[in-house]
Amino acid sequence: MANYSVSVSEVFHALADPTRCAIVSSLGYGAQTVTALAAPFDMALPSFMKHLTVLERSGLIRTSKLGRTRTCELVPETLSRAEKWIAGQRAMWEARSDRMVEFVERLHQQEQPHVTKRRRKD
Amino acid sequence: MANYSVSVSEVFHALADPTRCAIVSSLGYGAQTVTALAAPFDMALPSFMKHLTVLERSGLIRTSKLGRTRTCELVPETLSRAEKWIAGQRAMWEARSDRMVEFVERLHQQEQPHVTKRRRKD
Numbered sequence: 001m002a003n004y005s006v007s008v009s010e011v012f013h014a015l016a017d018p019t020r021c022a023i024v025s026s027l028g029y030g031a032q033t034v035t036a037l038a039a040p041f042d043m044a045l046p047s048f049m050k051h052l053t054v055l056e057r058s059g060l061i062r063t064s065k066l067g068r069t070r071t072c073e074l075v076p077e078t079l080s081r082a083e084k085w086i087a088g089q090r091a092m093w094e095a096r097s098d099r100m101v102e103f104v105e106r107l108h109q110q111e112q113p114h115v116t117k118r119r120r121k122d
Numbered sequence: 123m124a125n126y127s128v129s130v131s132e133v134f135h136a137l138a139d140p141t142r143c144a145i146v147s148s149l150g151y152g153a154q155t156v157t158a159l160a161a162p163f164d165m166a167l168p169s170f171m172k173h174l175t176v177l178e179r180s181g182l183i184r185t186s187k188l189g190r191t192r193t194c195e196l197v198p199e200t201l202s203r204a205e206k207w208i209a210g211q212r213a214m215w216e217a218r219s220d221r222m223v224e225f226v227e228r229l230h231q232q233e234q235p236h237v238t239k240r241r242r243k244d
Contacts, residue, residue, distance in 0.1 A: 008143065009140045009143045012134045012135075012138040013134075013135075013139075015131060015134035015208075016131055016134040016135035016138040017131055017135075018131045021130065021131045021134070021207075024211055025211060025214075027215075028212075028214035028215045028218065029214065029218060074211075074215050076216065079212045079215075080212060082208055083205055083208040083212065086201050086204055089146055089196075089201055090150075090201045090202060092147075092150035092151065093198050093201075094198065096151060096152050
């Protein structure tokens with residue numbers, strides 16, 4: 001299996017939690033300090049920080065510290081990579097479905113004379 | 123938090139494993155029996171079946187049984203839903219970035235006369 005898949009599955013792991021999905025959504029509006037980001041969540045700060053660590057390890061967010069203030073921001077390239085992976089799988093499935101439809105239509109066209117012959121026999 | 127996010131995070135949970143990502147990729151080529159699908163994986167069948175259960179619960183695949191043969195197929199609509207969620211987050215971030223660029227440019231234009239005045243003073 002390609003390393004690419006392993007890496008993408010890490011991004012999906014980071015998104016496999018409603019809290020982390022909500023953090024990503026919140027950061028879509030712009031960079032925020034950890035305090036501001038954590039405020040709407042009914043959660044102890046250490047638990048919240050664990051979610052941030054998972055997100056940062058996956059590459060979905062980056063954090064920076066200025067004095068005592070840590071700020072988080074989204075890394076859209078990582079979101080884009082996960083999006084492309086999913087789009088790729090769907091495209092593969094759709095291309096195969098299109099080929100299937102073409103195949104069945106061709107088969108149907110080839111079978112038409114045969115069906116007519118049978119009807120004549122009846 | 124919207125139920126929609128909870129549901130999407132379940133799809134990401136299903137994709138949060140390299141084996142399950144590989145199963146999804148393999149099903150992109152078309153429906154397969156469990157035996158054929160499991161063949162390339164160096165894994166005991168019960169472990170493989172657990173992965174299929176996770177994928178089926180998330181709605182990413184559906185399975186059907188004919189006699190003793192179980193067949194798996196991809197559900198592209200679920201892939202599409204996850205893809206749209208990610209695209210939505212990215213679009214929000216990009217729209218905000220565009221607004222930031224516009225804001226900075228406007229600010230820069232407004233400051234230009236001020237800078238000119240200062241230069242004149244110098």
